[in-house]
Ligand SMILES: Nc1ncnc2c1ncn2[C@@H]1O[C@H](COP(=O)(O)OP(=O)(O)OP(=O)(O)O)[C@@H](O)[C@H]1O
């Protein structure tokens with residue numbers, strides 16, 4: 227638009243609230259994810275140039291956990307449901323790959339849908355029970371289901387039990403092994419993260435997503451409109467389970483190993499921290515949270531083995547001074563995806 | 564006489580020893596404005612809750628459009644054409660005024676299990692929402708977050724939400740409460756225009772509005788309907804004058 231056209235605006239235009247702020251926010255909503263994904267895309271080349279090739283593997287892990295954190299944000303940030311058992315979905319996706327491989331099934335076109343479906347179904351079943359409770363009881367019951375999955379994995383002696391299960395080769399696709407190359411695998415993970423990011427944003431902006439966000443604010447209002455909040459929250463819970471299942475399948479392929487530790491409540495807590503750190507209710511906030519959390523963990527653990535001593539105060543500062551997470555420190559308000 | 568749209572049969576509800584709904588039998592006819600008046604704590608809001616489904620009665624039946632809805636959950640009743648406004652404003656604080664009403668339009672329009680198209684750019688929903696906002700005098704406030712609206716504006720928004728649902732029966736719990744003189748006159752005029760197009764059960768303390776609008780009035784005292792009749796009959800009723808109108812007017 228030219229400057230002339232801007233002057234030609236009708237006189238009532240200034241009455242609208244702060245158009246500049248709105249535009250900055252809209253720009254930020256576009257700019258932050260574009261920058262994040264551009265950085266991920268450029269990272270392998272940069273790592274080569276710097277001779278820091280371990281970075282590629284580290285960033286792969288970051289993107290996988292970012293995907294899991296994003297899926298948690300769908301129900302935590304948008305749905306207002308504090309789920310403390312999210313690692314179970316991740317673990318189920320990972321175990322689906324491990325168990326399938328152990329049984330001789332390595333075709334990705336079967337294994338990946340299987341991992342996603344298994345996690346989504348587990349979410350559907352446990353969500354149907356958990357979502358009948360609210361608040362602190364919801365936290366407790368999702369934690370309990372998560373622990374059930376954890377102890378089930380430990381008792382799977384045929385699949386490694388306590389020790390976990392080594393996967394002797396990454397998932398194949400149509401007989402080929404494209405994932406065996408770490409560089410190719412990196413870009414597959416990046417593609418998954420980008421696709422899920424776009425899909426998740428479309429979902430929260432849709433009619434369904436509107437009901438989900440309304441149910442966070444006032445379930446009573448939603449019901450009075452003729453919509454059953456439970457049905458929408460359950461659907462979101464299962465969708466989030468499916469996304470996390472995909473992250474789990476990628477994680478298993480990345481480490482070529484699955485272990486009950488993937489499902490521990492400790493991991494569920496980490497995912498919550500990532501989401502809150504980056505900024506709830508914004509999917510690129512969750513990605514940012516995963517980057518910062520894992521980045522600090524990596525950097526601080528090189529300095530001292532007591533890195534958690536440093537990490538704790540940092541979290542306290544973020545929660546105290548940046549209520550909306552790190553994103554709120556940028557000129558972008560986390561909301562609307 | 565037309566068959567009742569809503570019929571309450573010997574409805575009962577107690578909170579501990581307190582009887583808030585005491586053998587209430589009442590009907591609302593299609594197209595009528597039926598006012599429910601009574602002193603504070605008489606049980607009016609509780610009765611609205613029982614009709615809309617938030618409060619479960621201990622005994623009795625609720626028939627809506629010929630169907631027994633006593634055991635149906637809130638959302639199922641809303642789907643059948645019951646909409647309510649809340650005495651304590653219940654709008655979605657993080658949504659703009661337009662989004663609040665557009666969500667109601669969306670609920671009216673059919674399935675909300677649609678995952679991909681952006682709802683914010685659905686012109687059919689936005690159009691209906693903007694129209695409803697204009698109808699309650701909020702035409703210029705559509706882009707403002709609901710938690711930034713004034714109390715009176717939020718009351719109006721609450722009404723726009725209920726109207727866009729196009730209910731067969733509109734349950735209004737003190738729509739004028741806490742609004743200014745001018746706003747309540749405007750509201751009265753607006754409800755006047757709705758007359759005949761849909762049935763309204765109106766709980767209201769503003770007697771001027773009640774007597775201007777109501778086709779029939781029921782008086783609730785300690786959970787009991789002590790009188791039902793035309794505004795003239797209610798004005799003349801000695802029991803009502805003593806129990807209720809006497810002190811207020
Ligand atoms: N959930 C509850 N538990 C216990 N008592 C309740 C509950 N809800 C309402 N009550 C009591 O029931 C009585 C009727 O309340 P209700 O809100 O229905 O009255 P009301 O006629 O709407 O009054 P007002 O004109 O002040 O709005 C009051 O004494 C109230 O304290």
Ligand SMILES: [Mg+2]
Nearest residue numbers: 607608609650
């Ligand atoms: Mg009341």
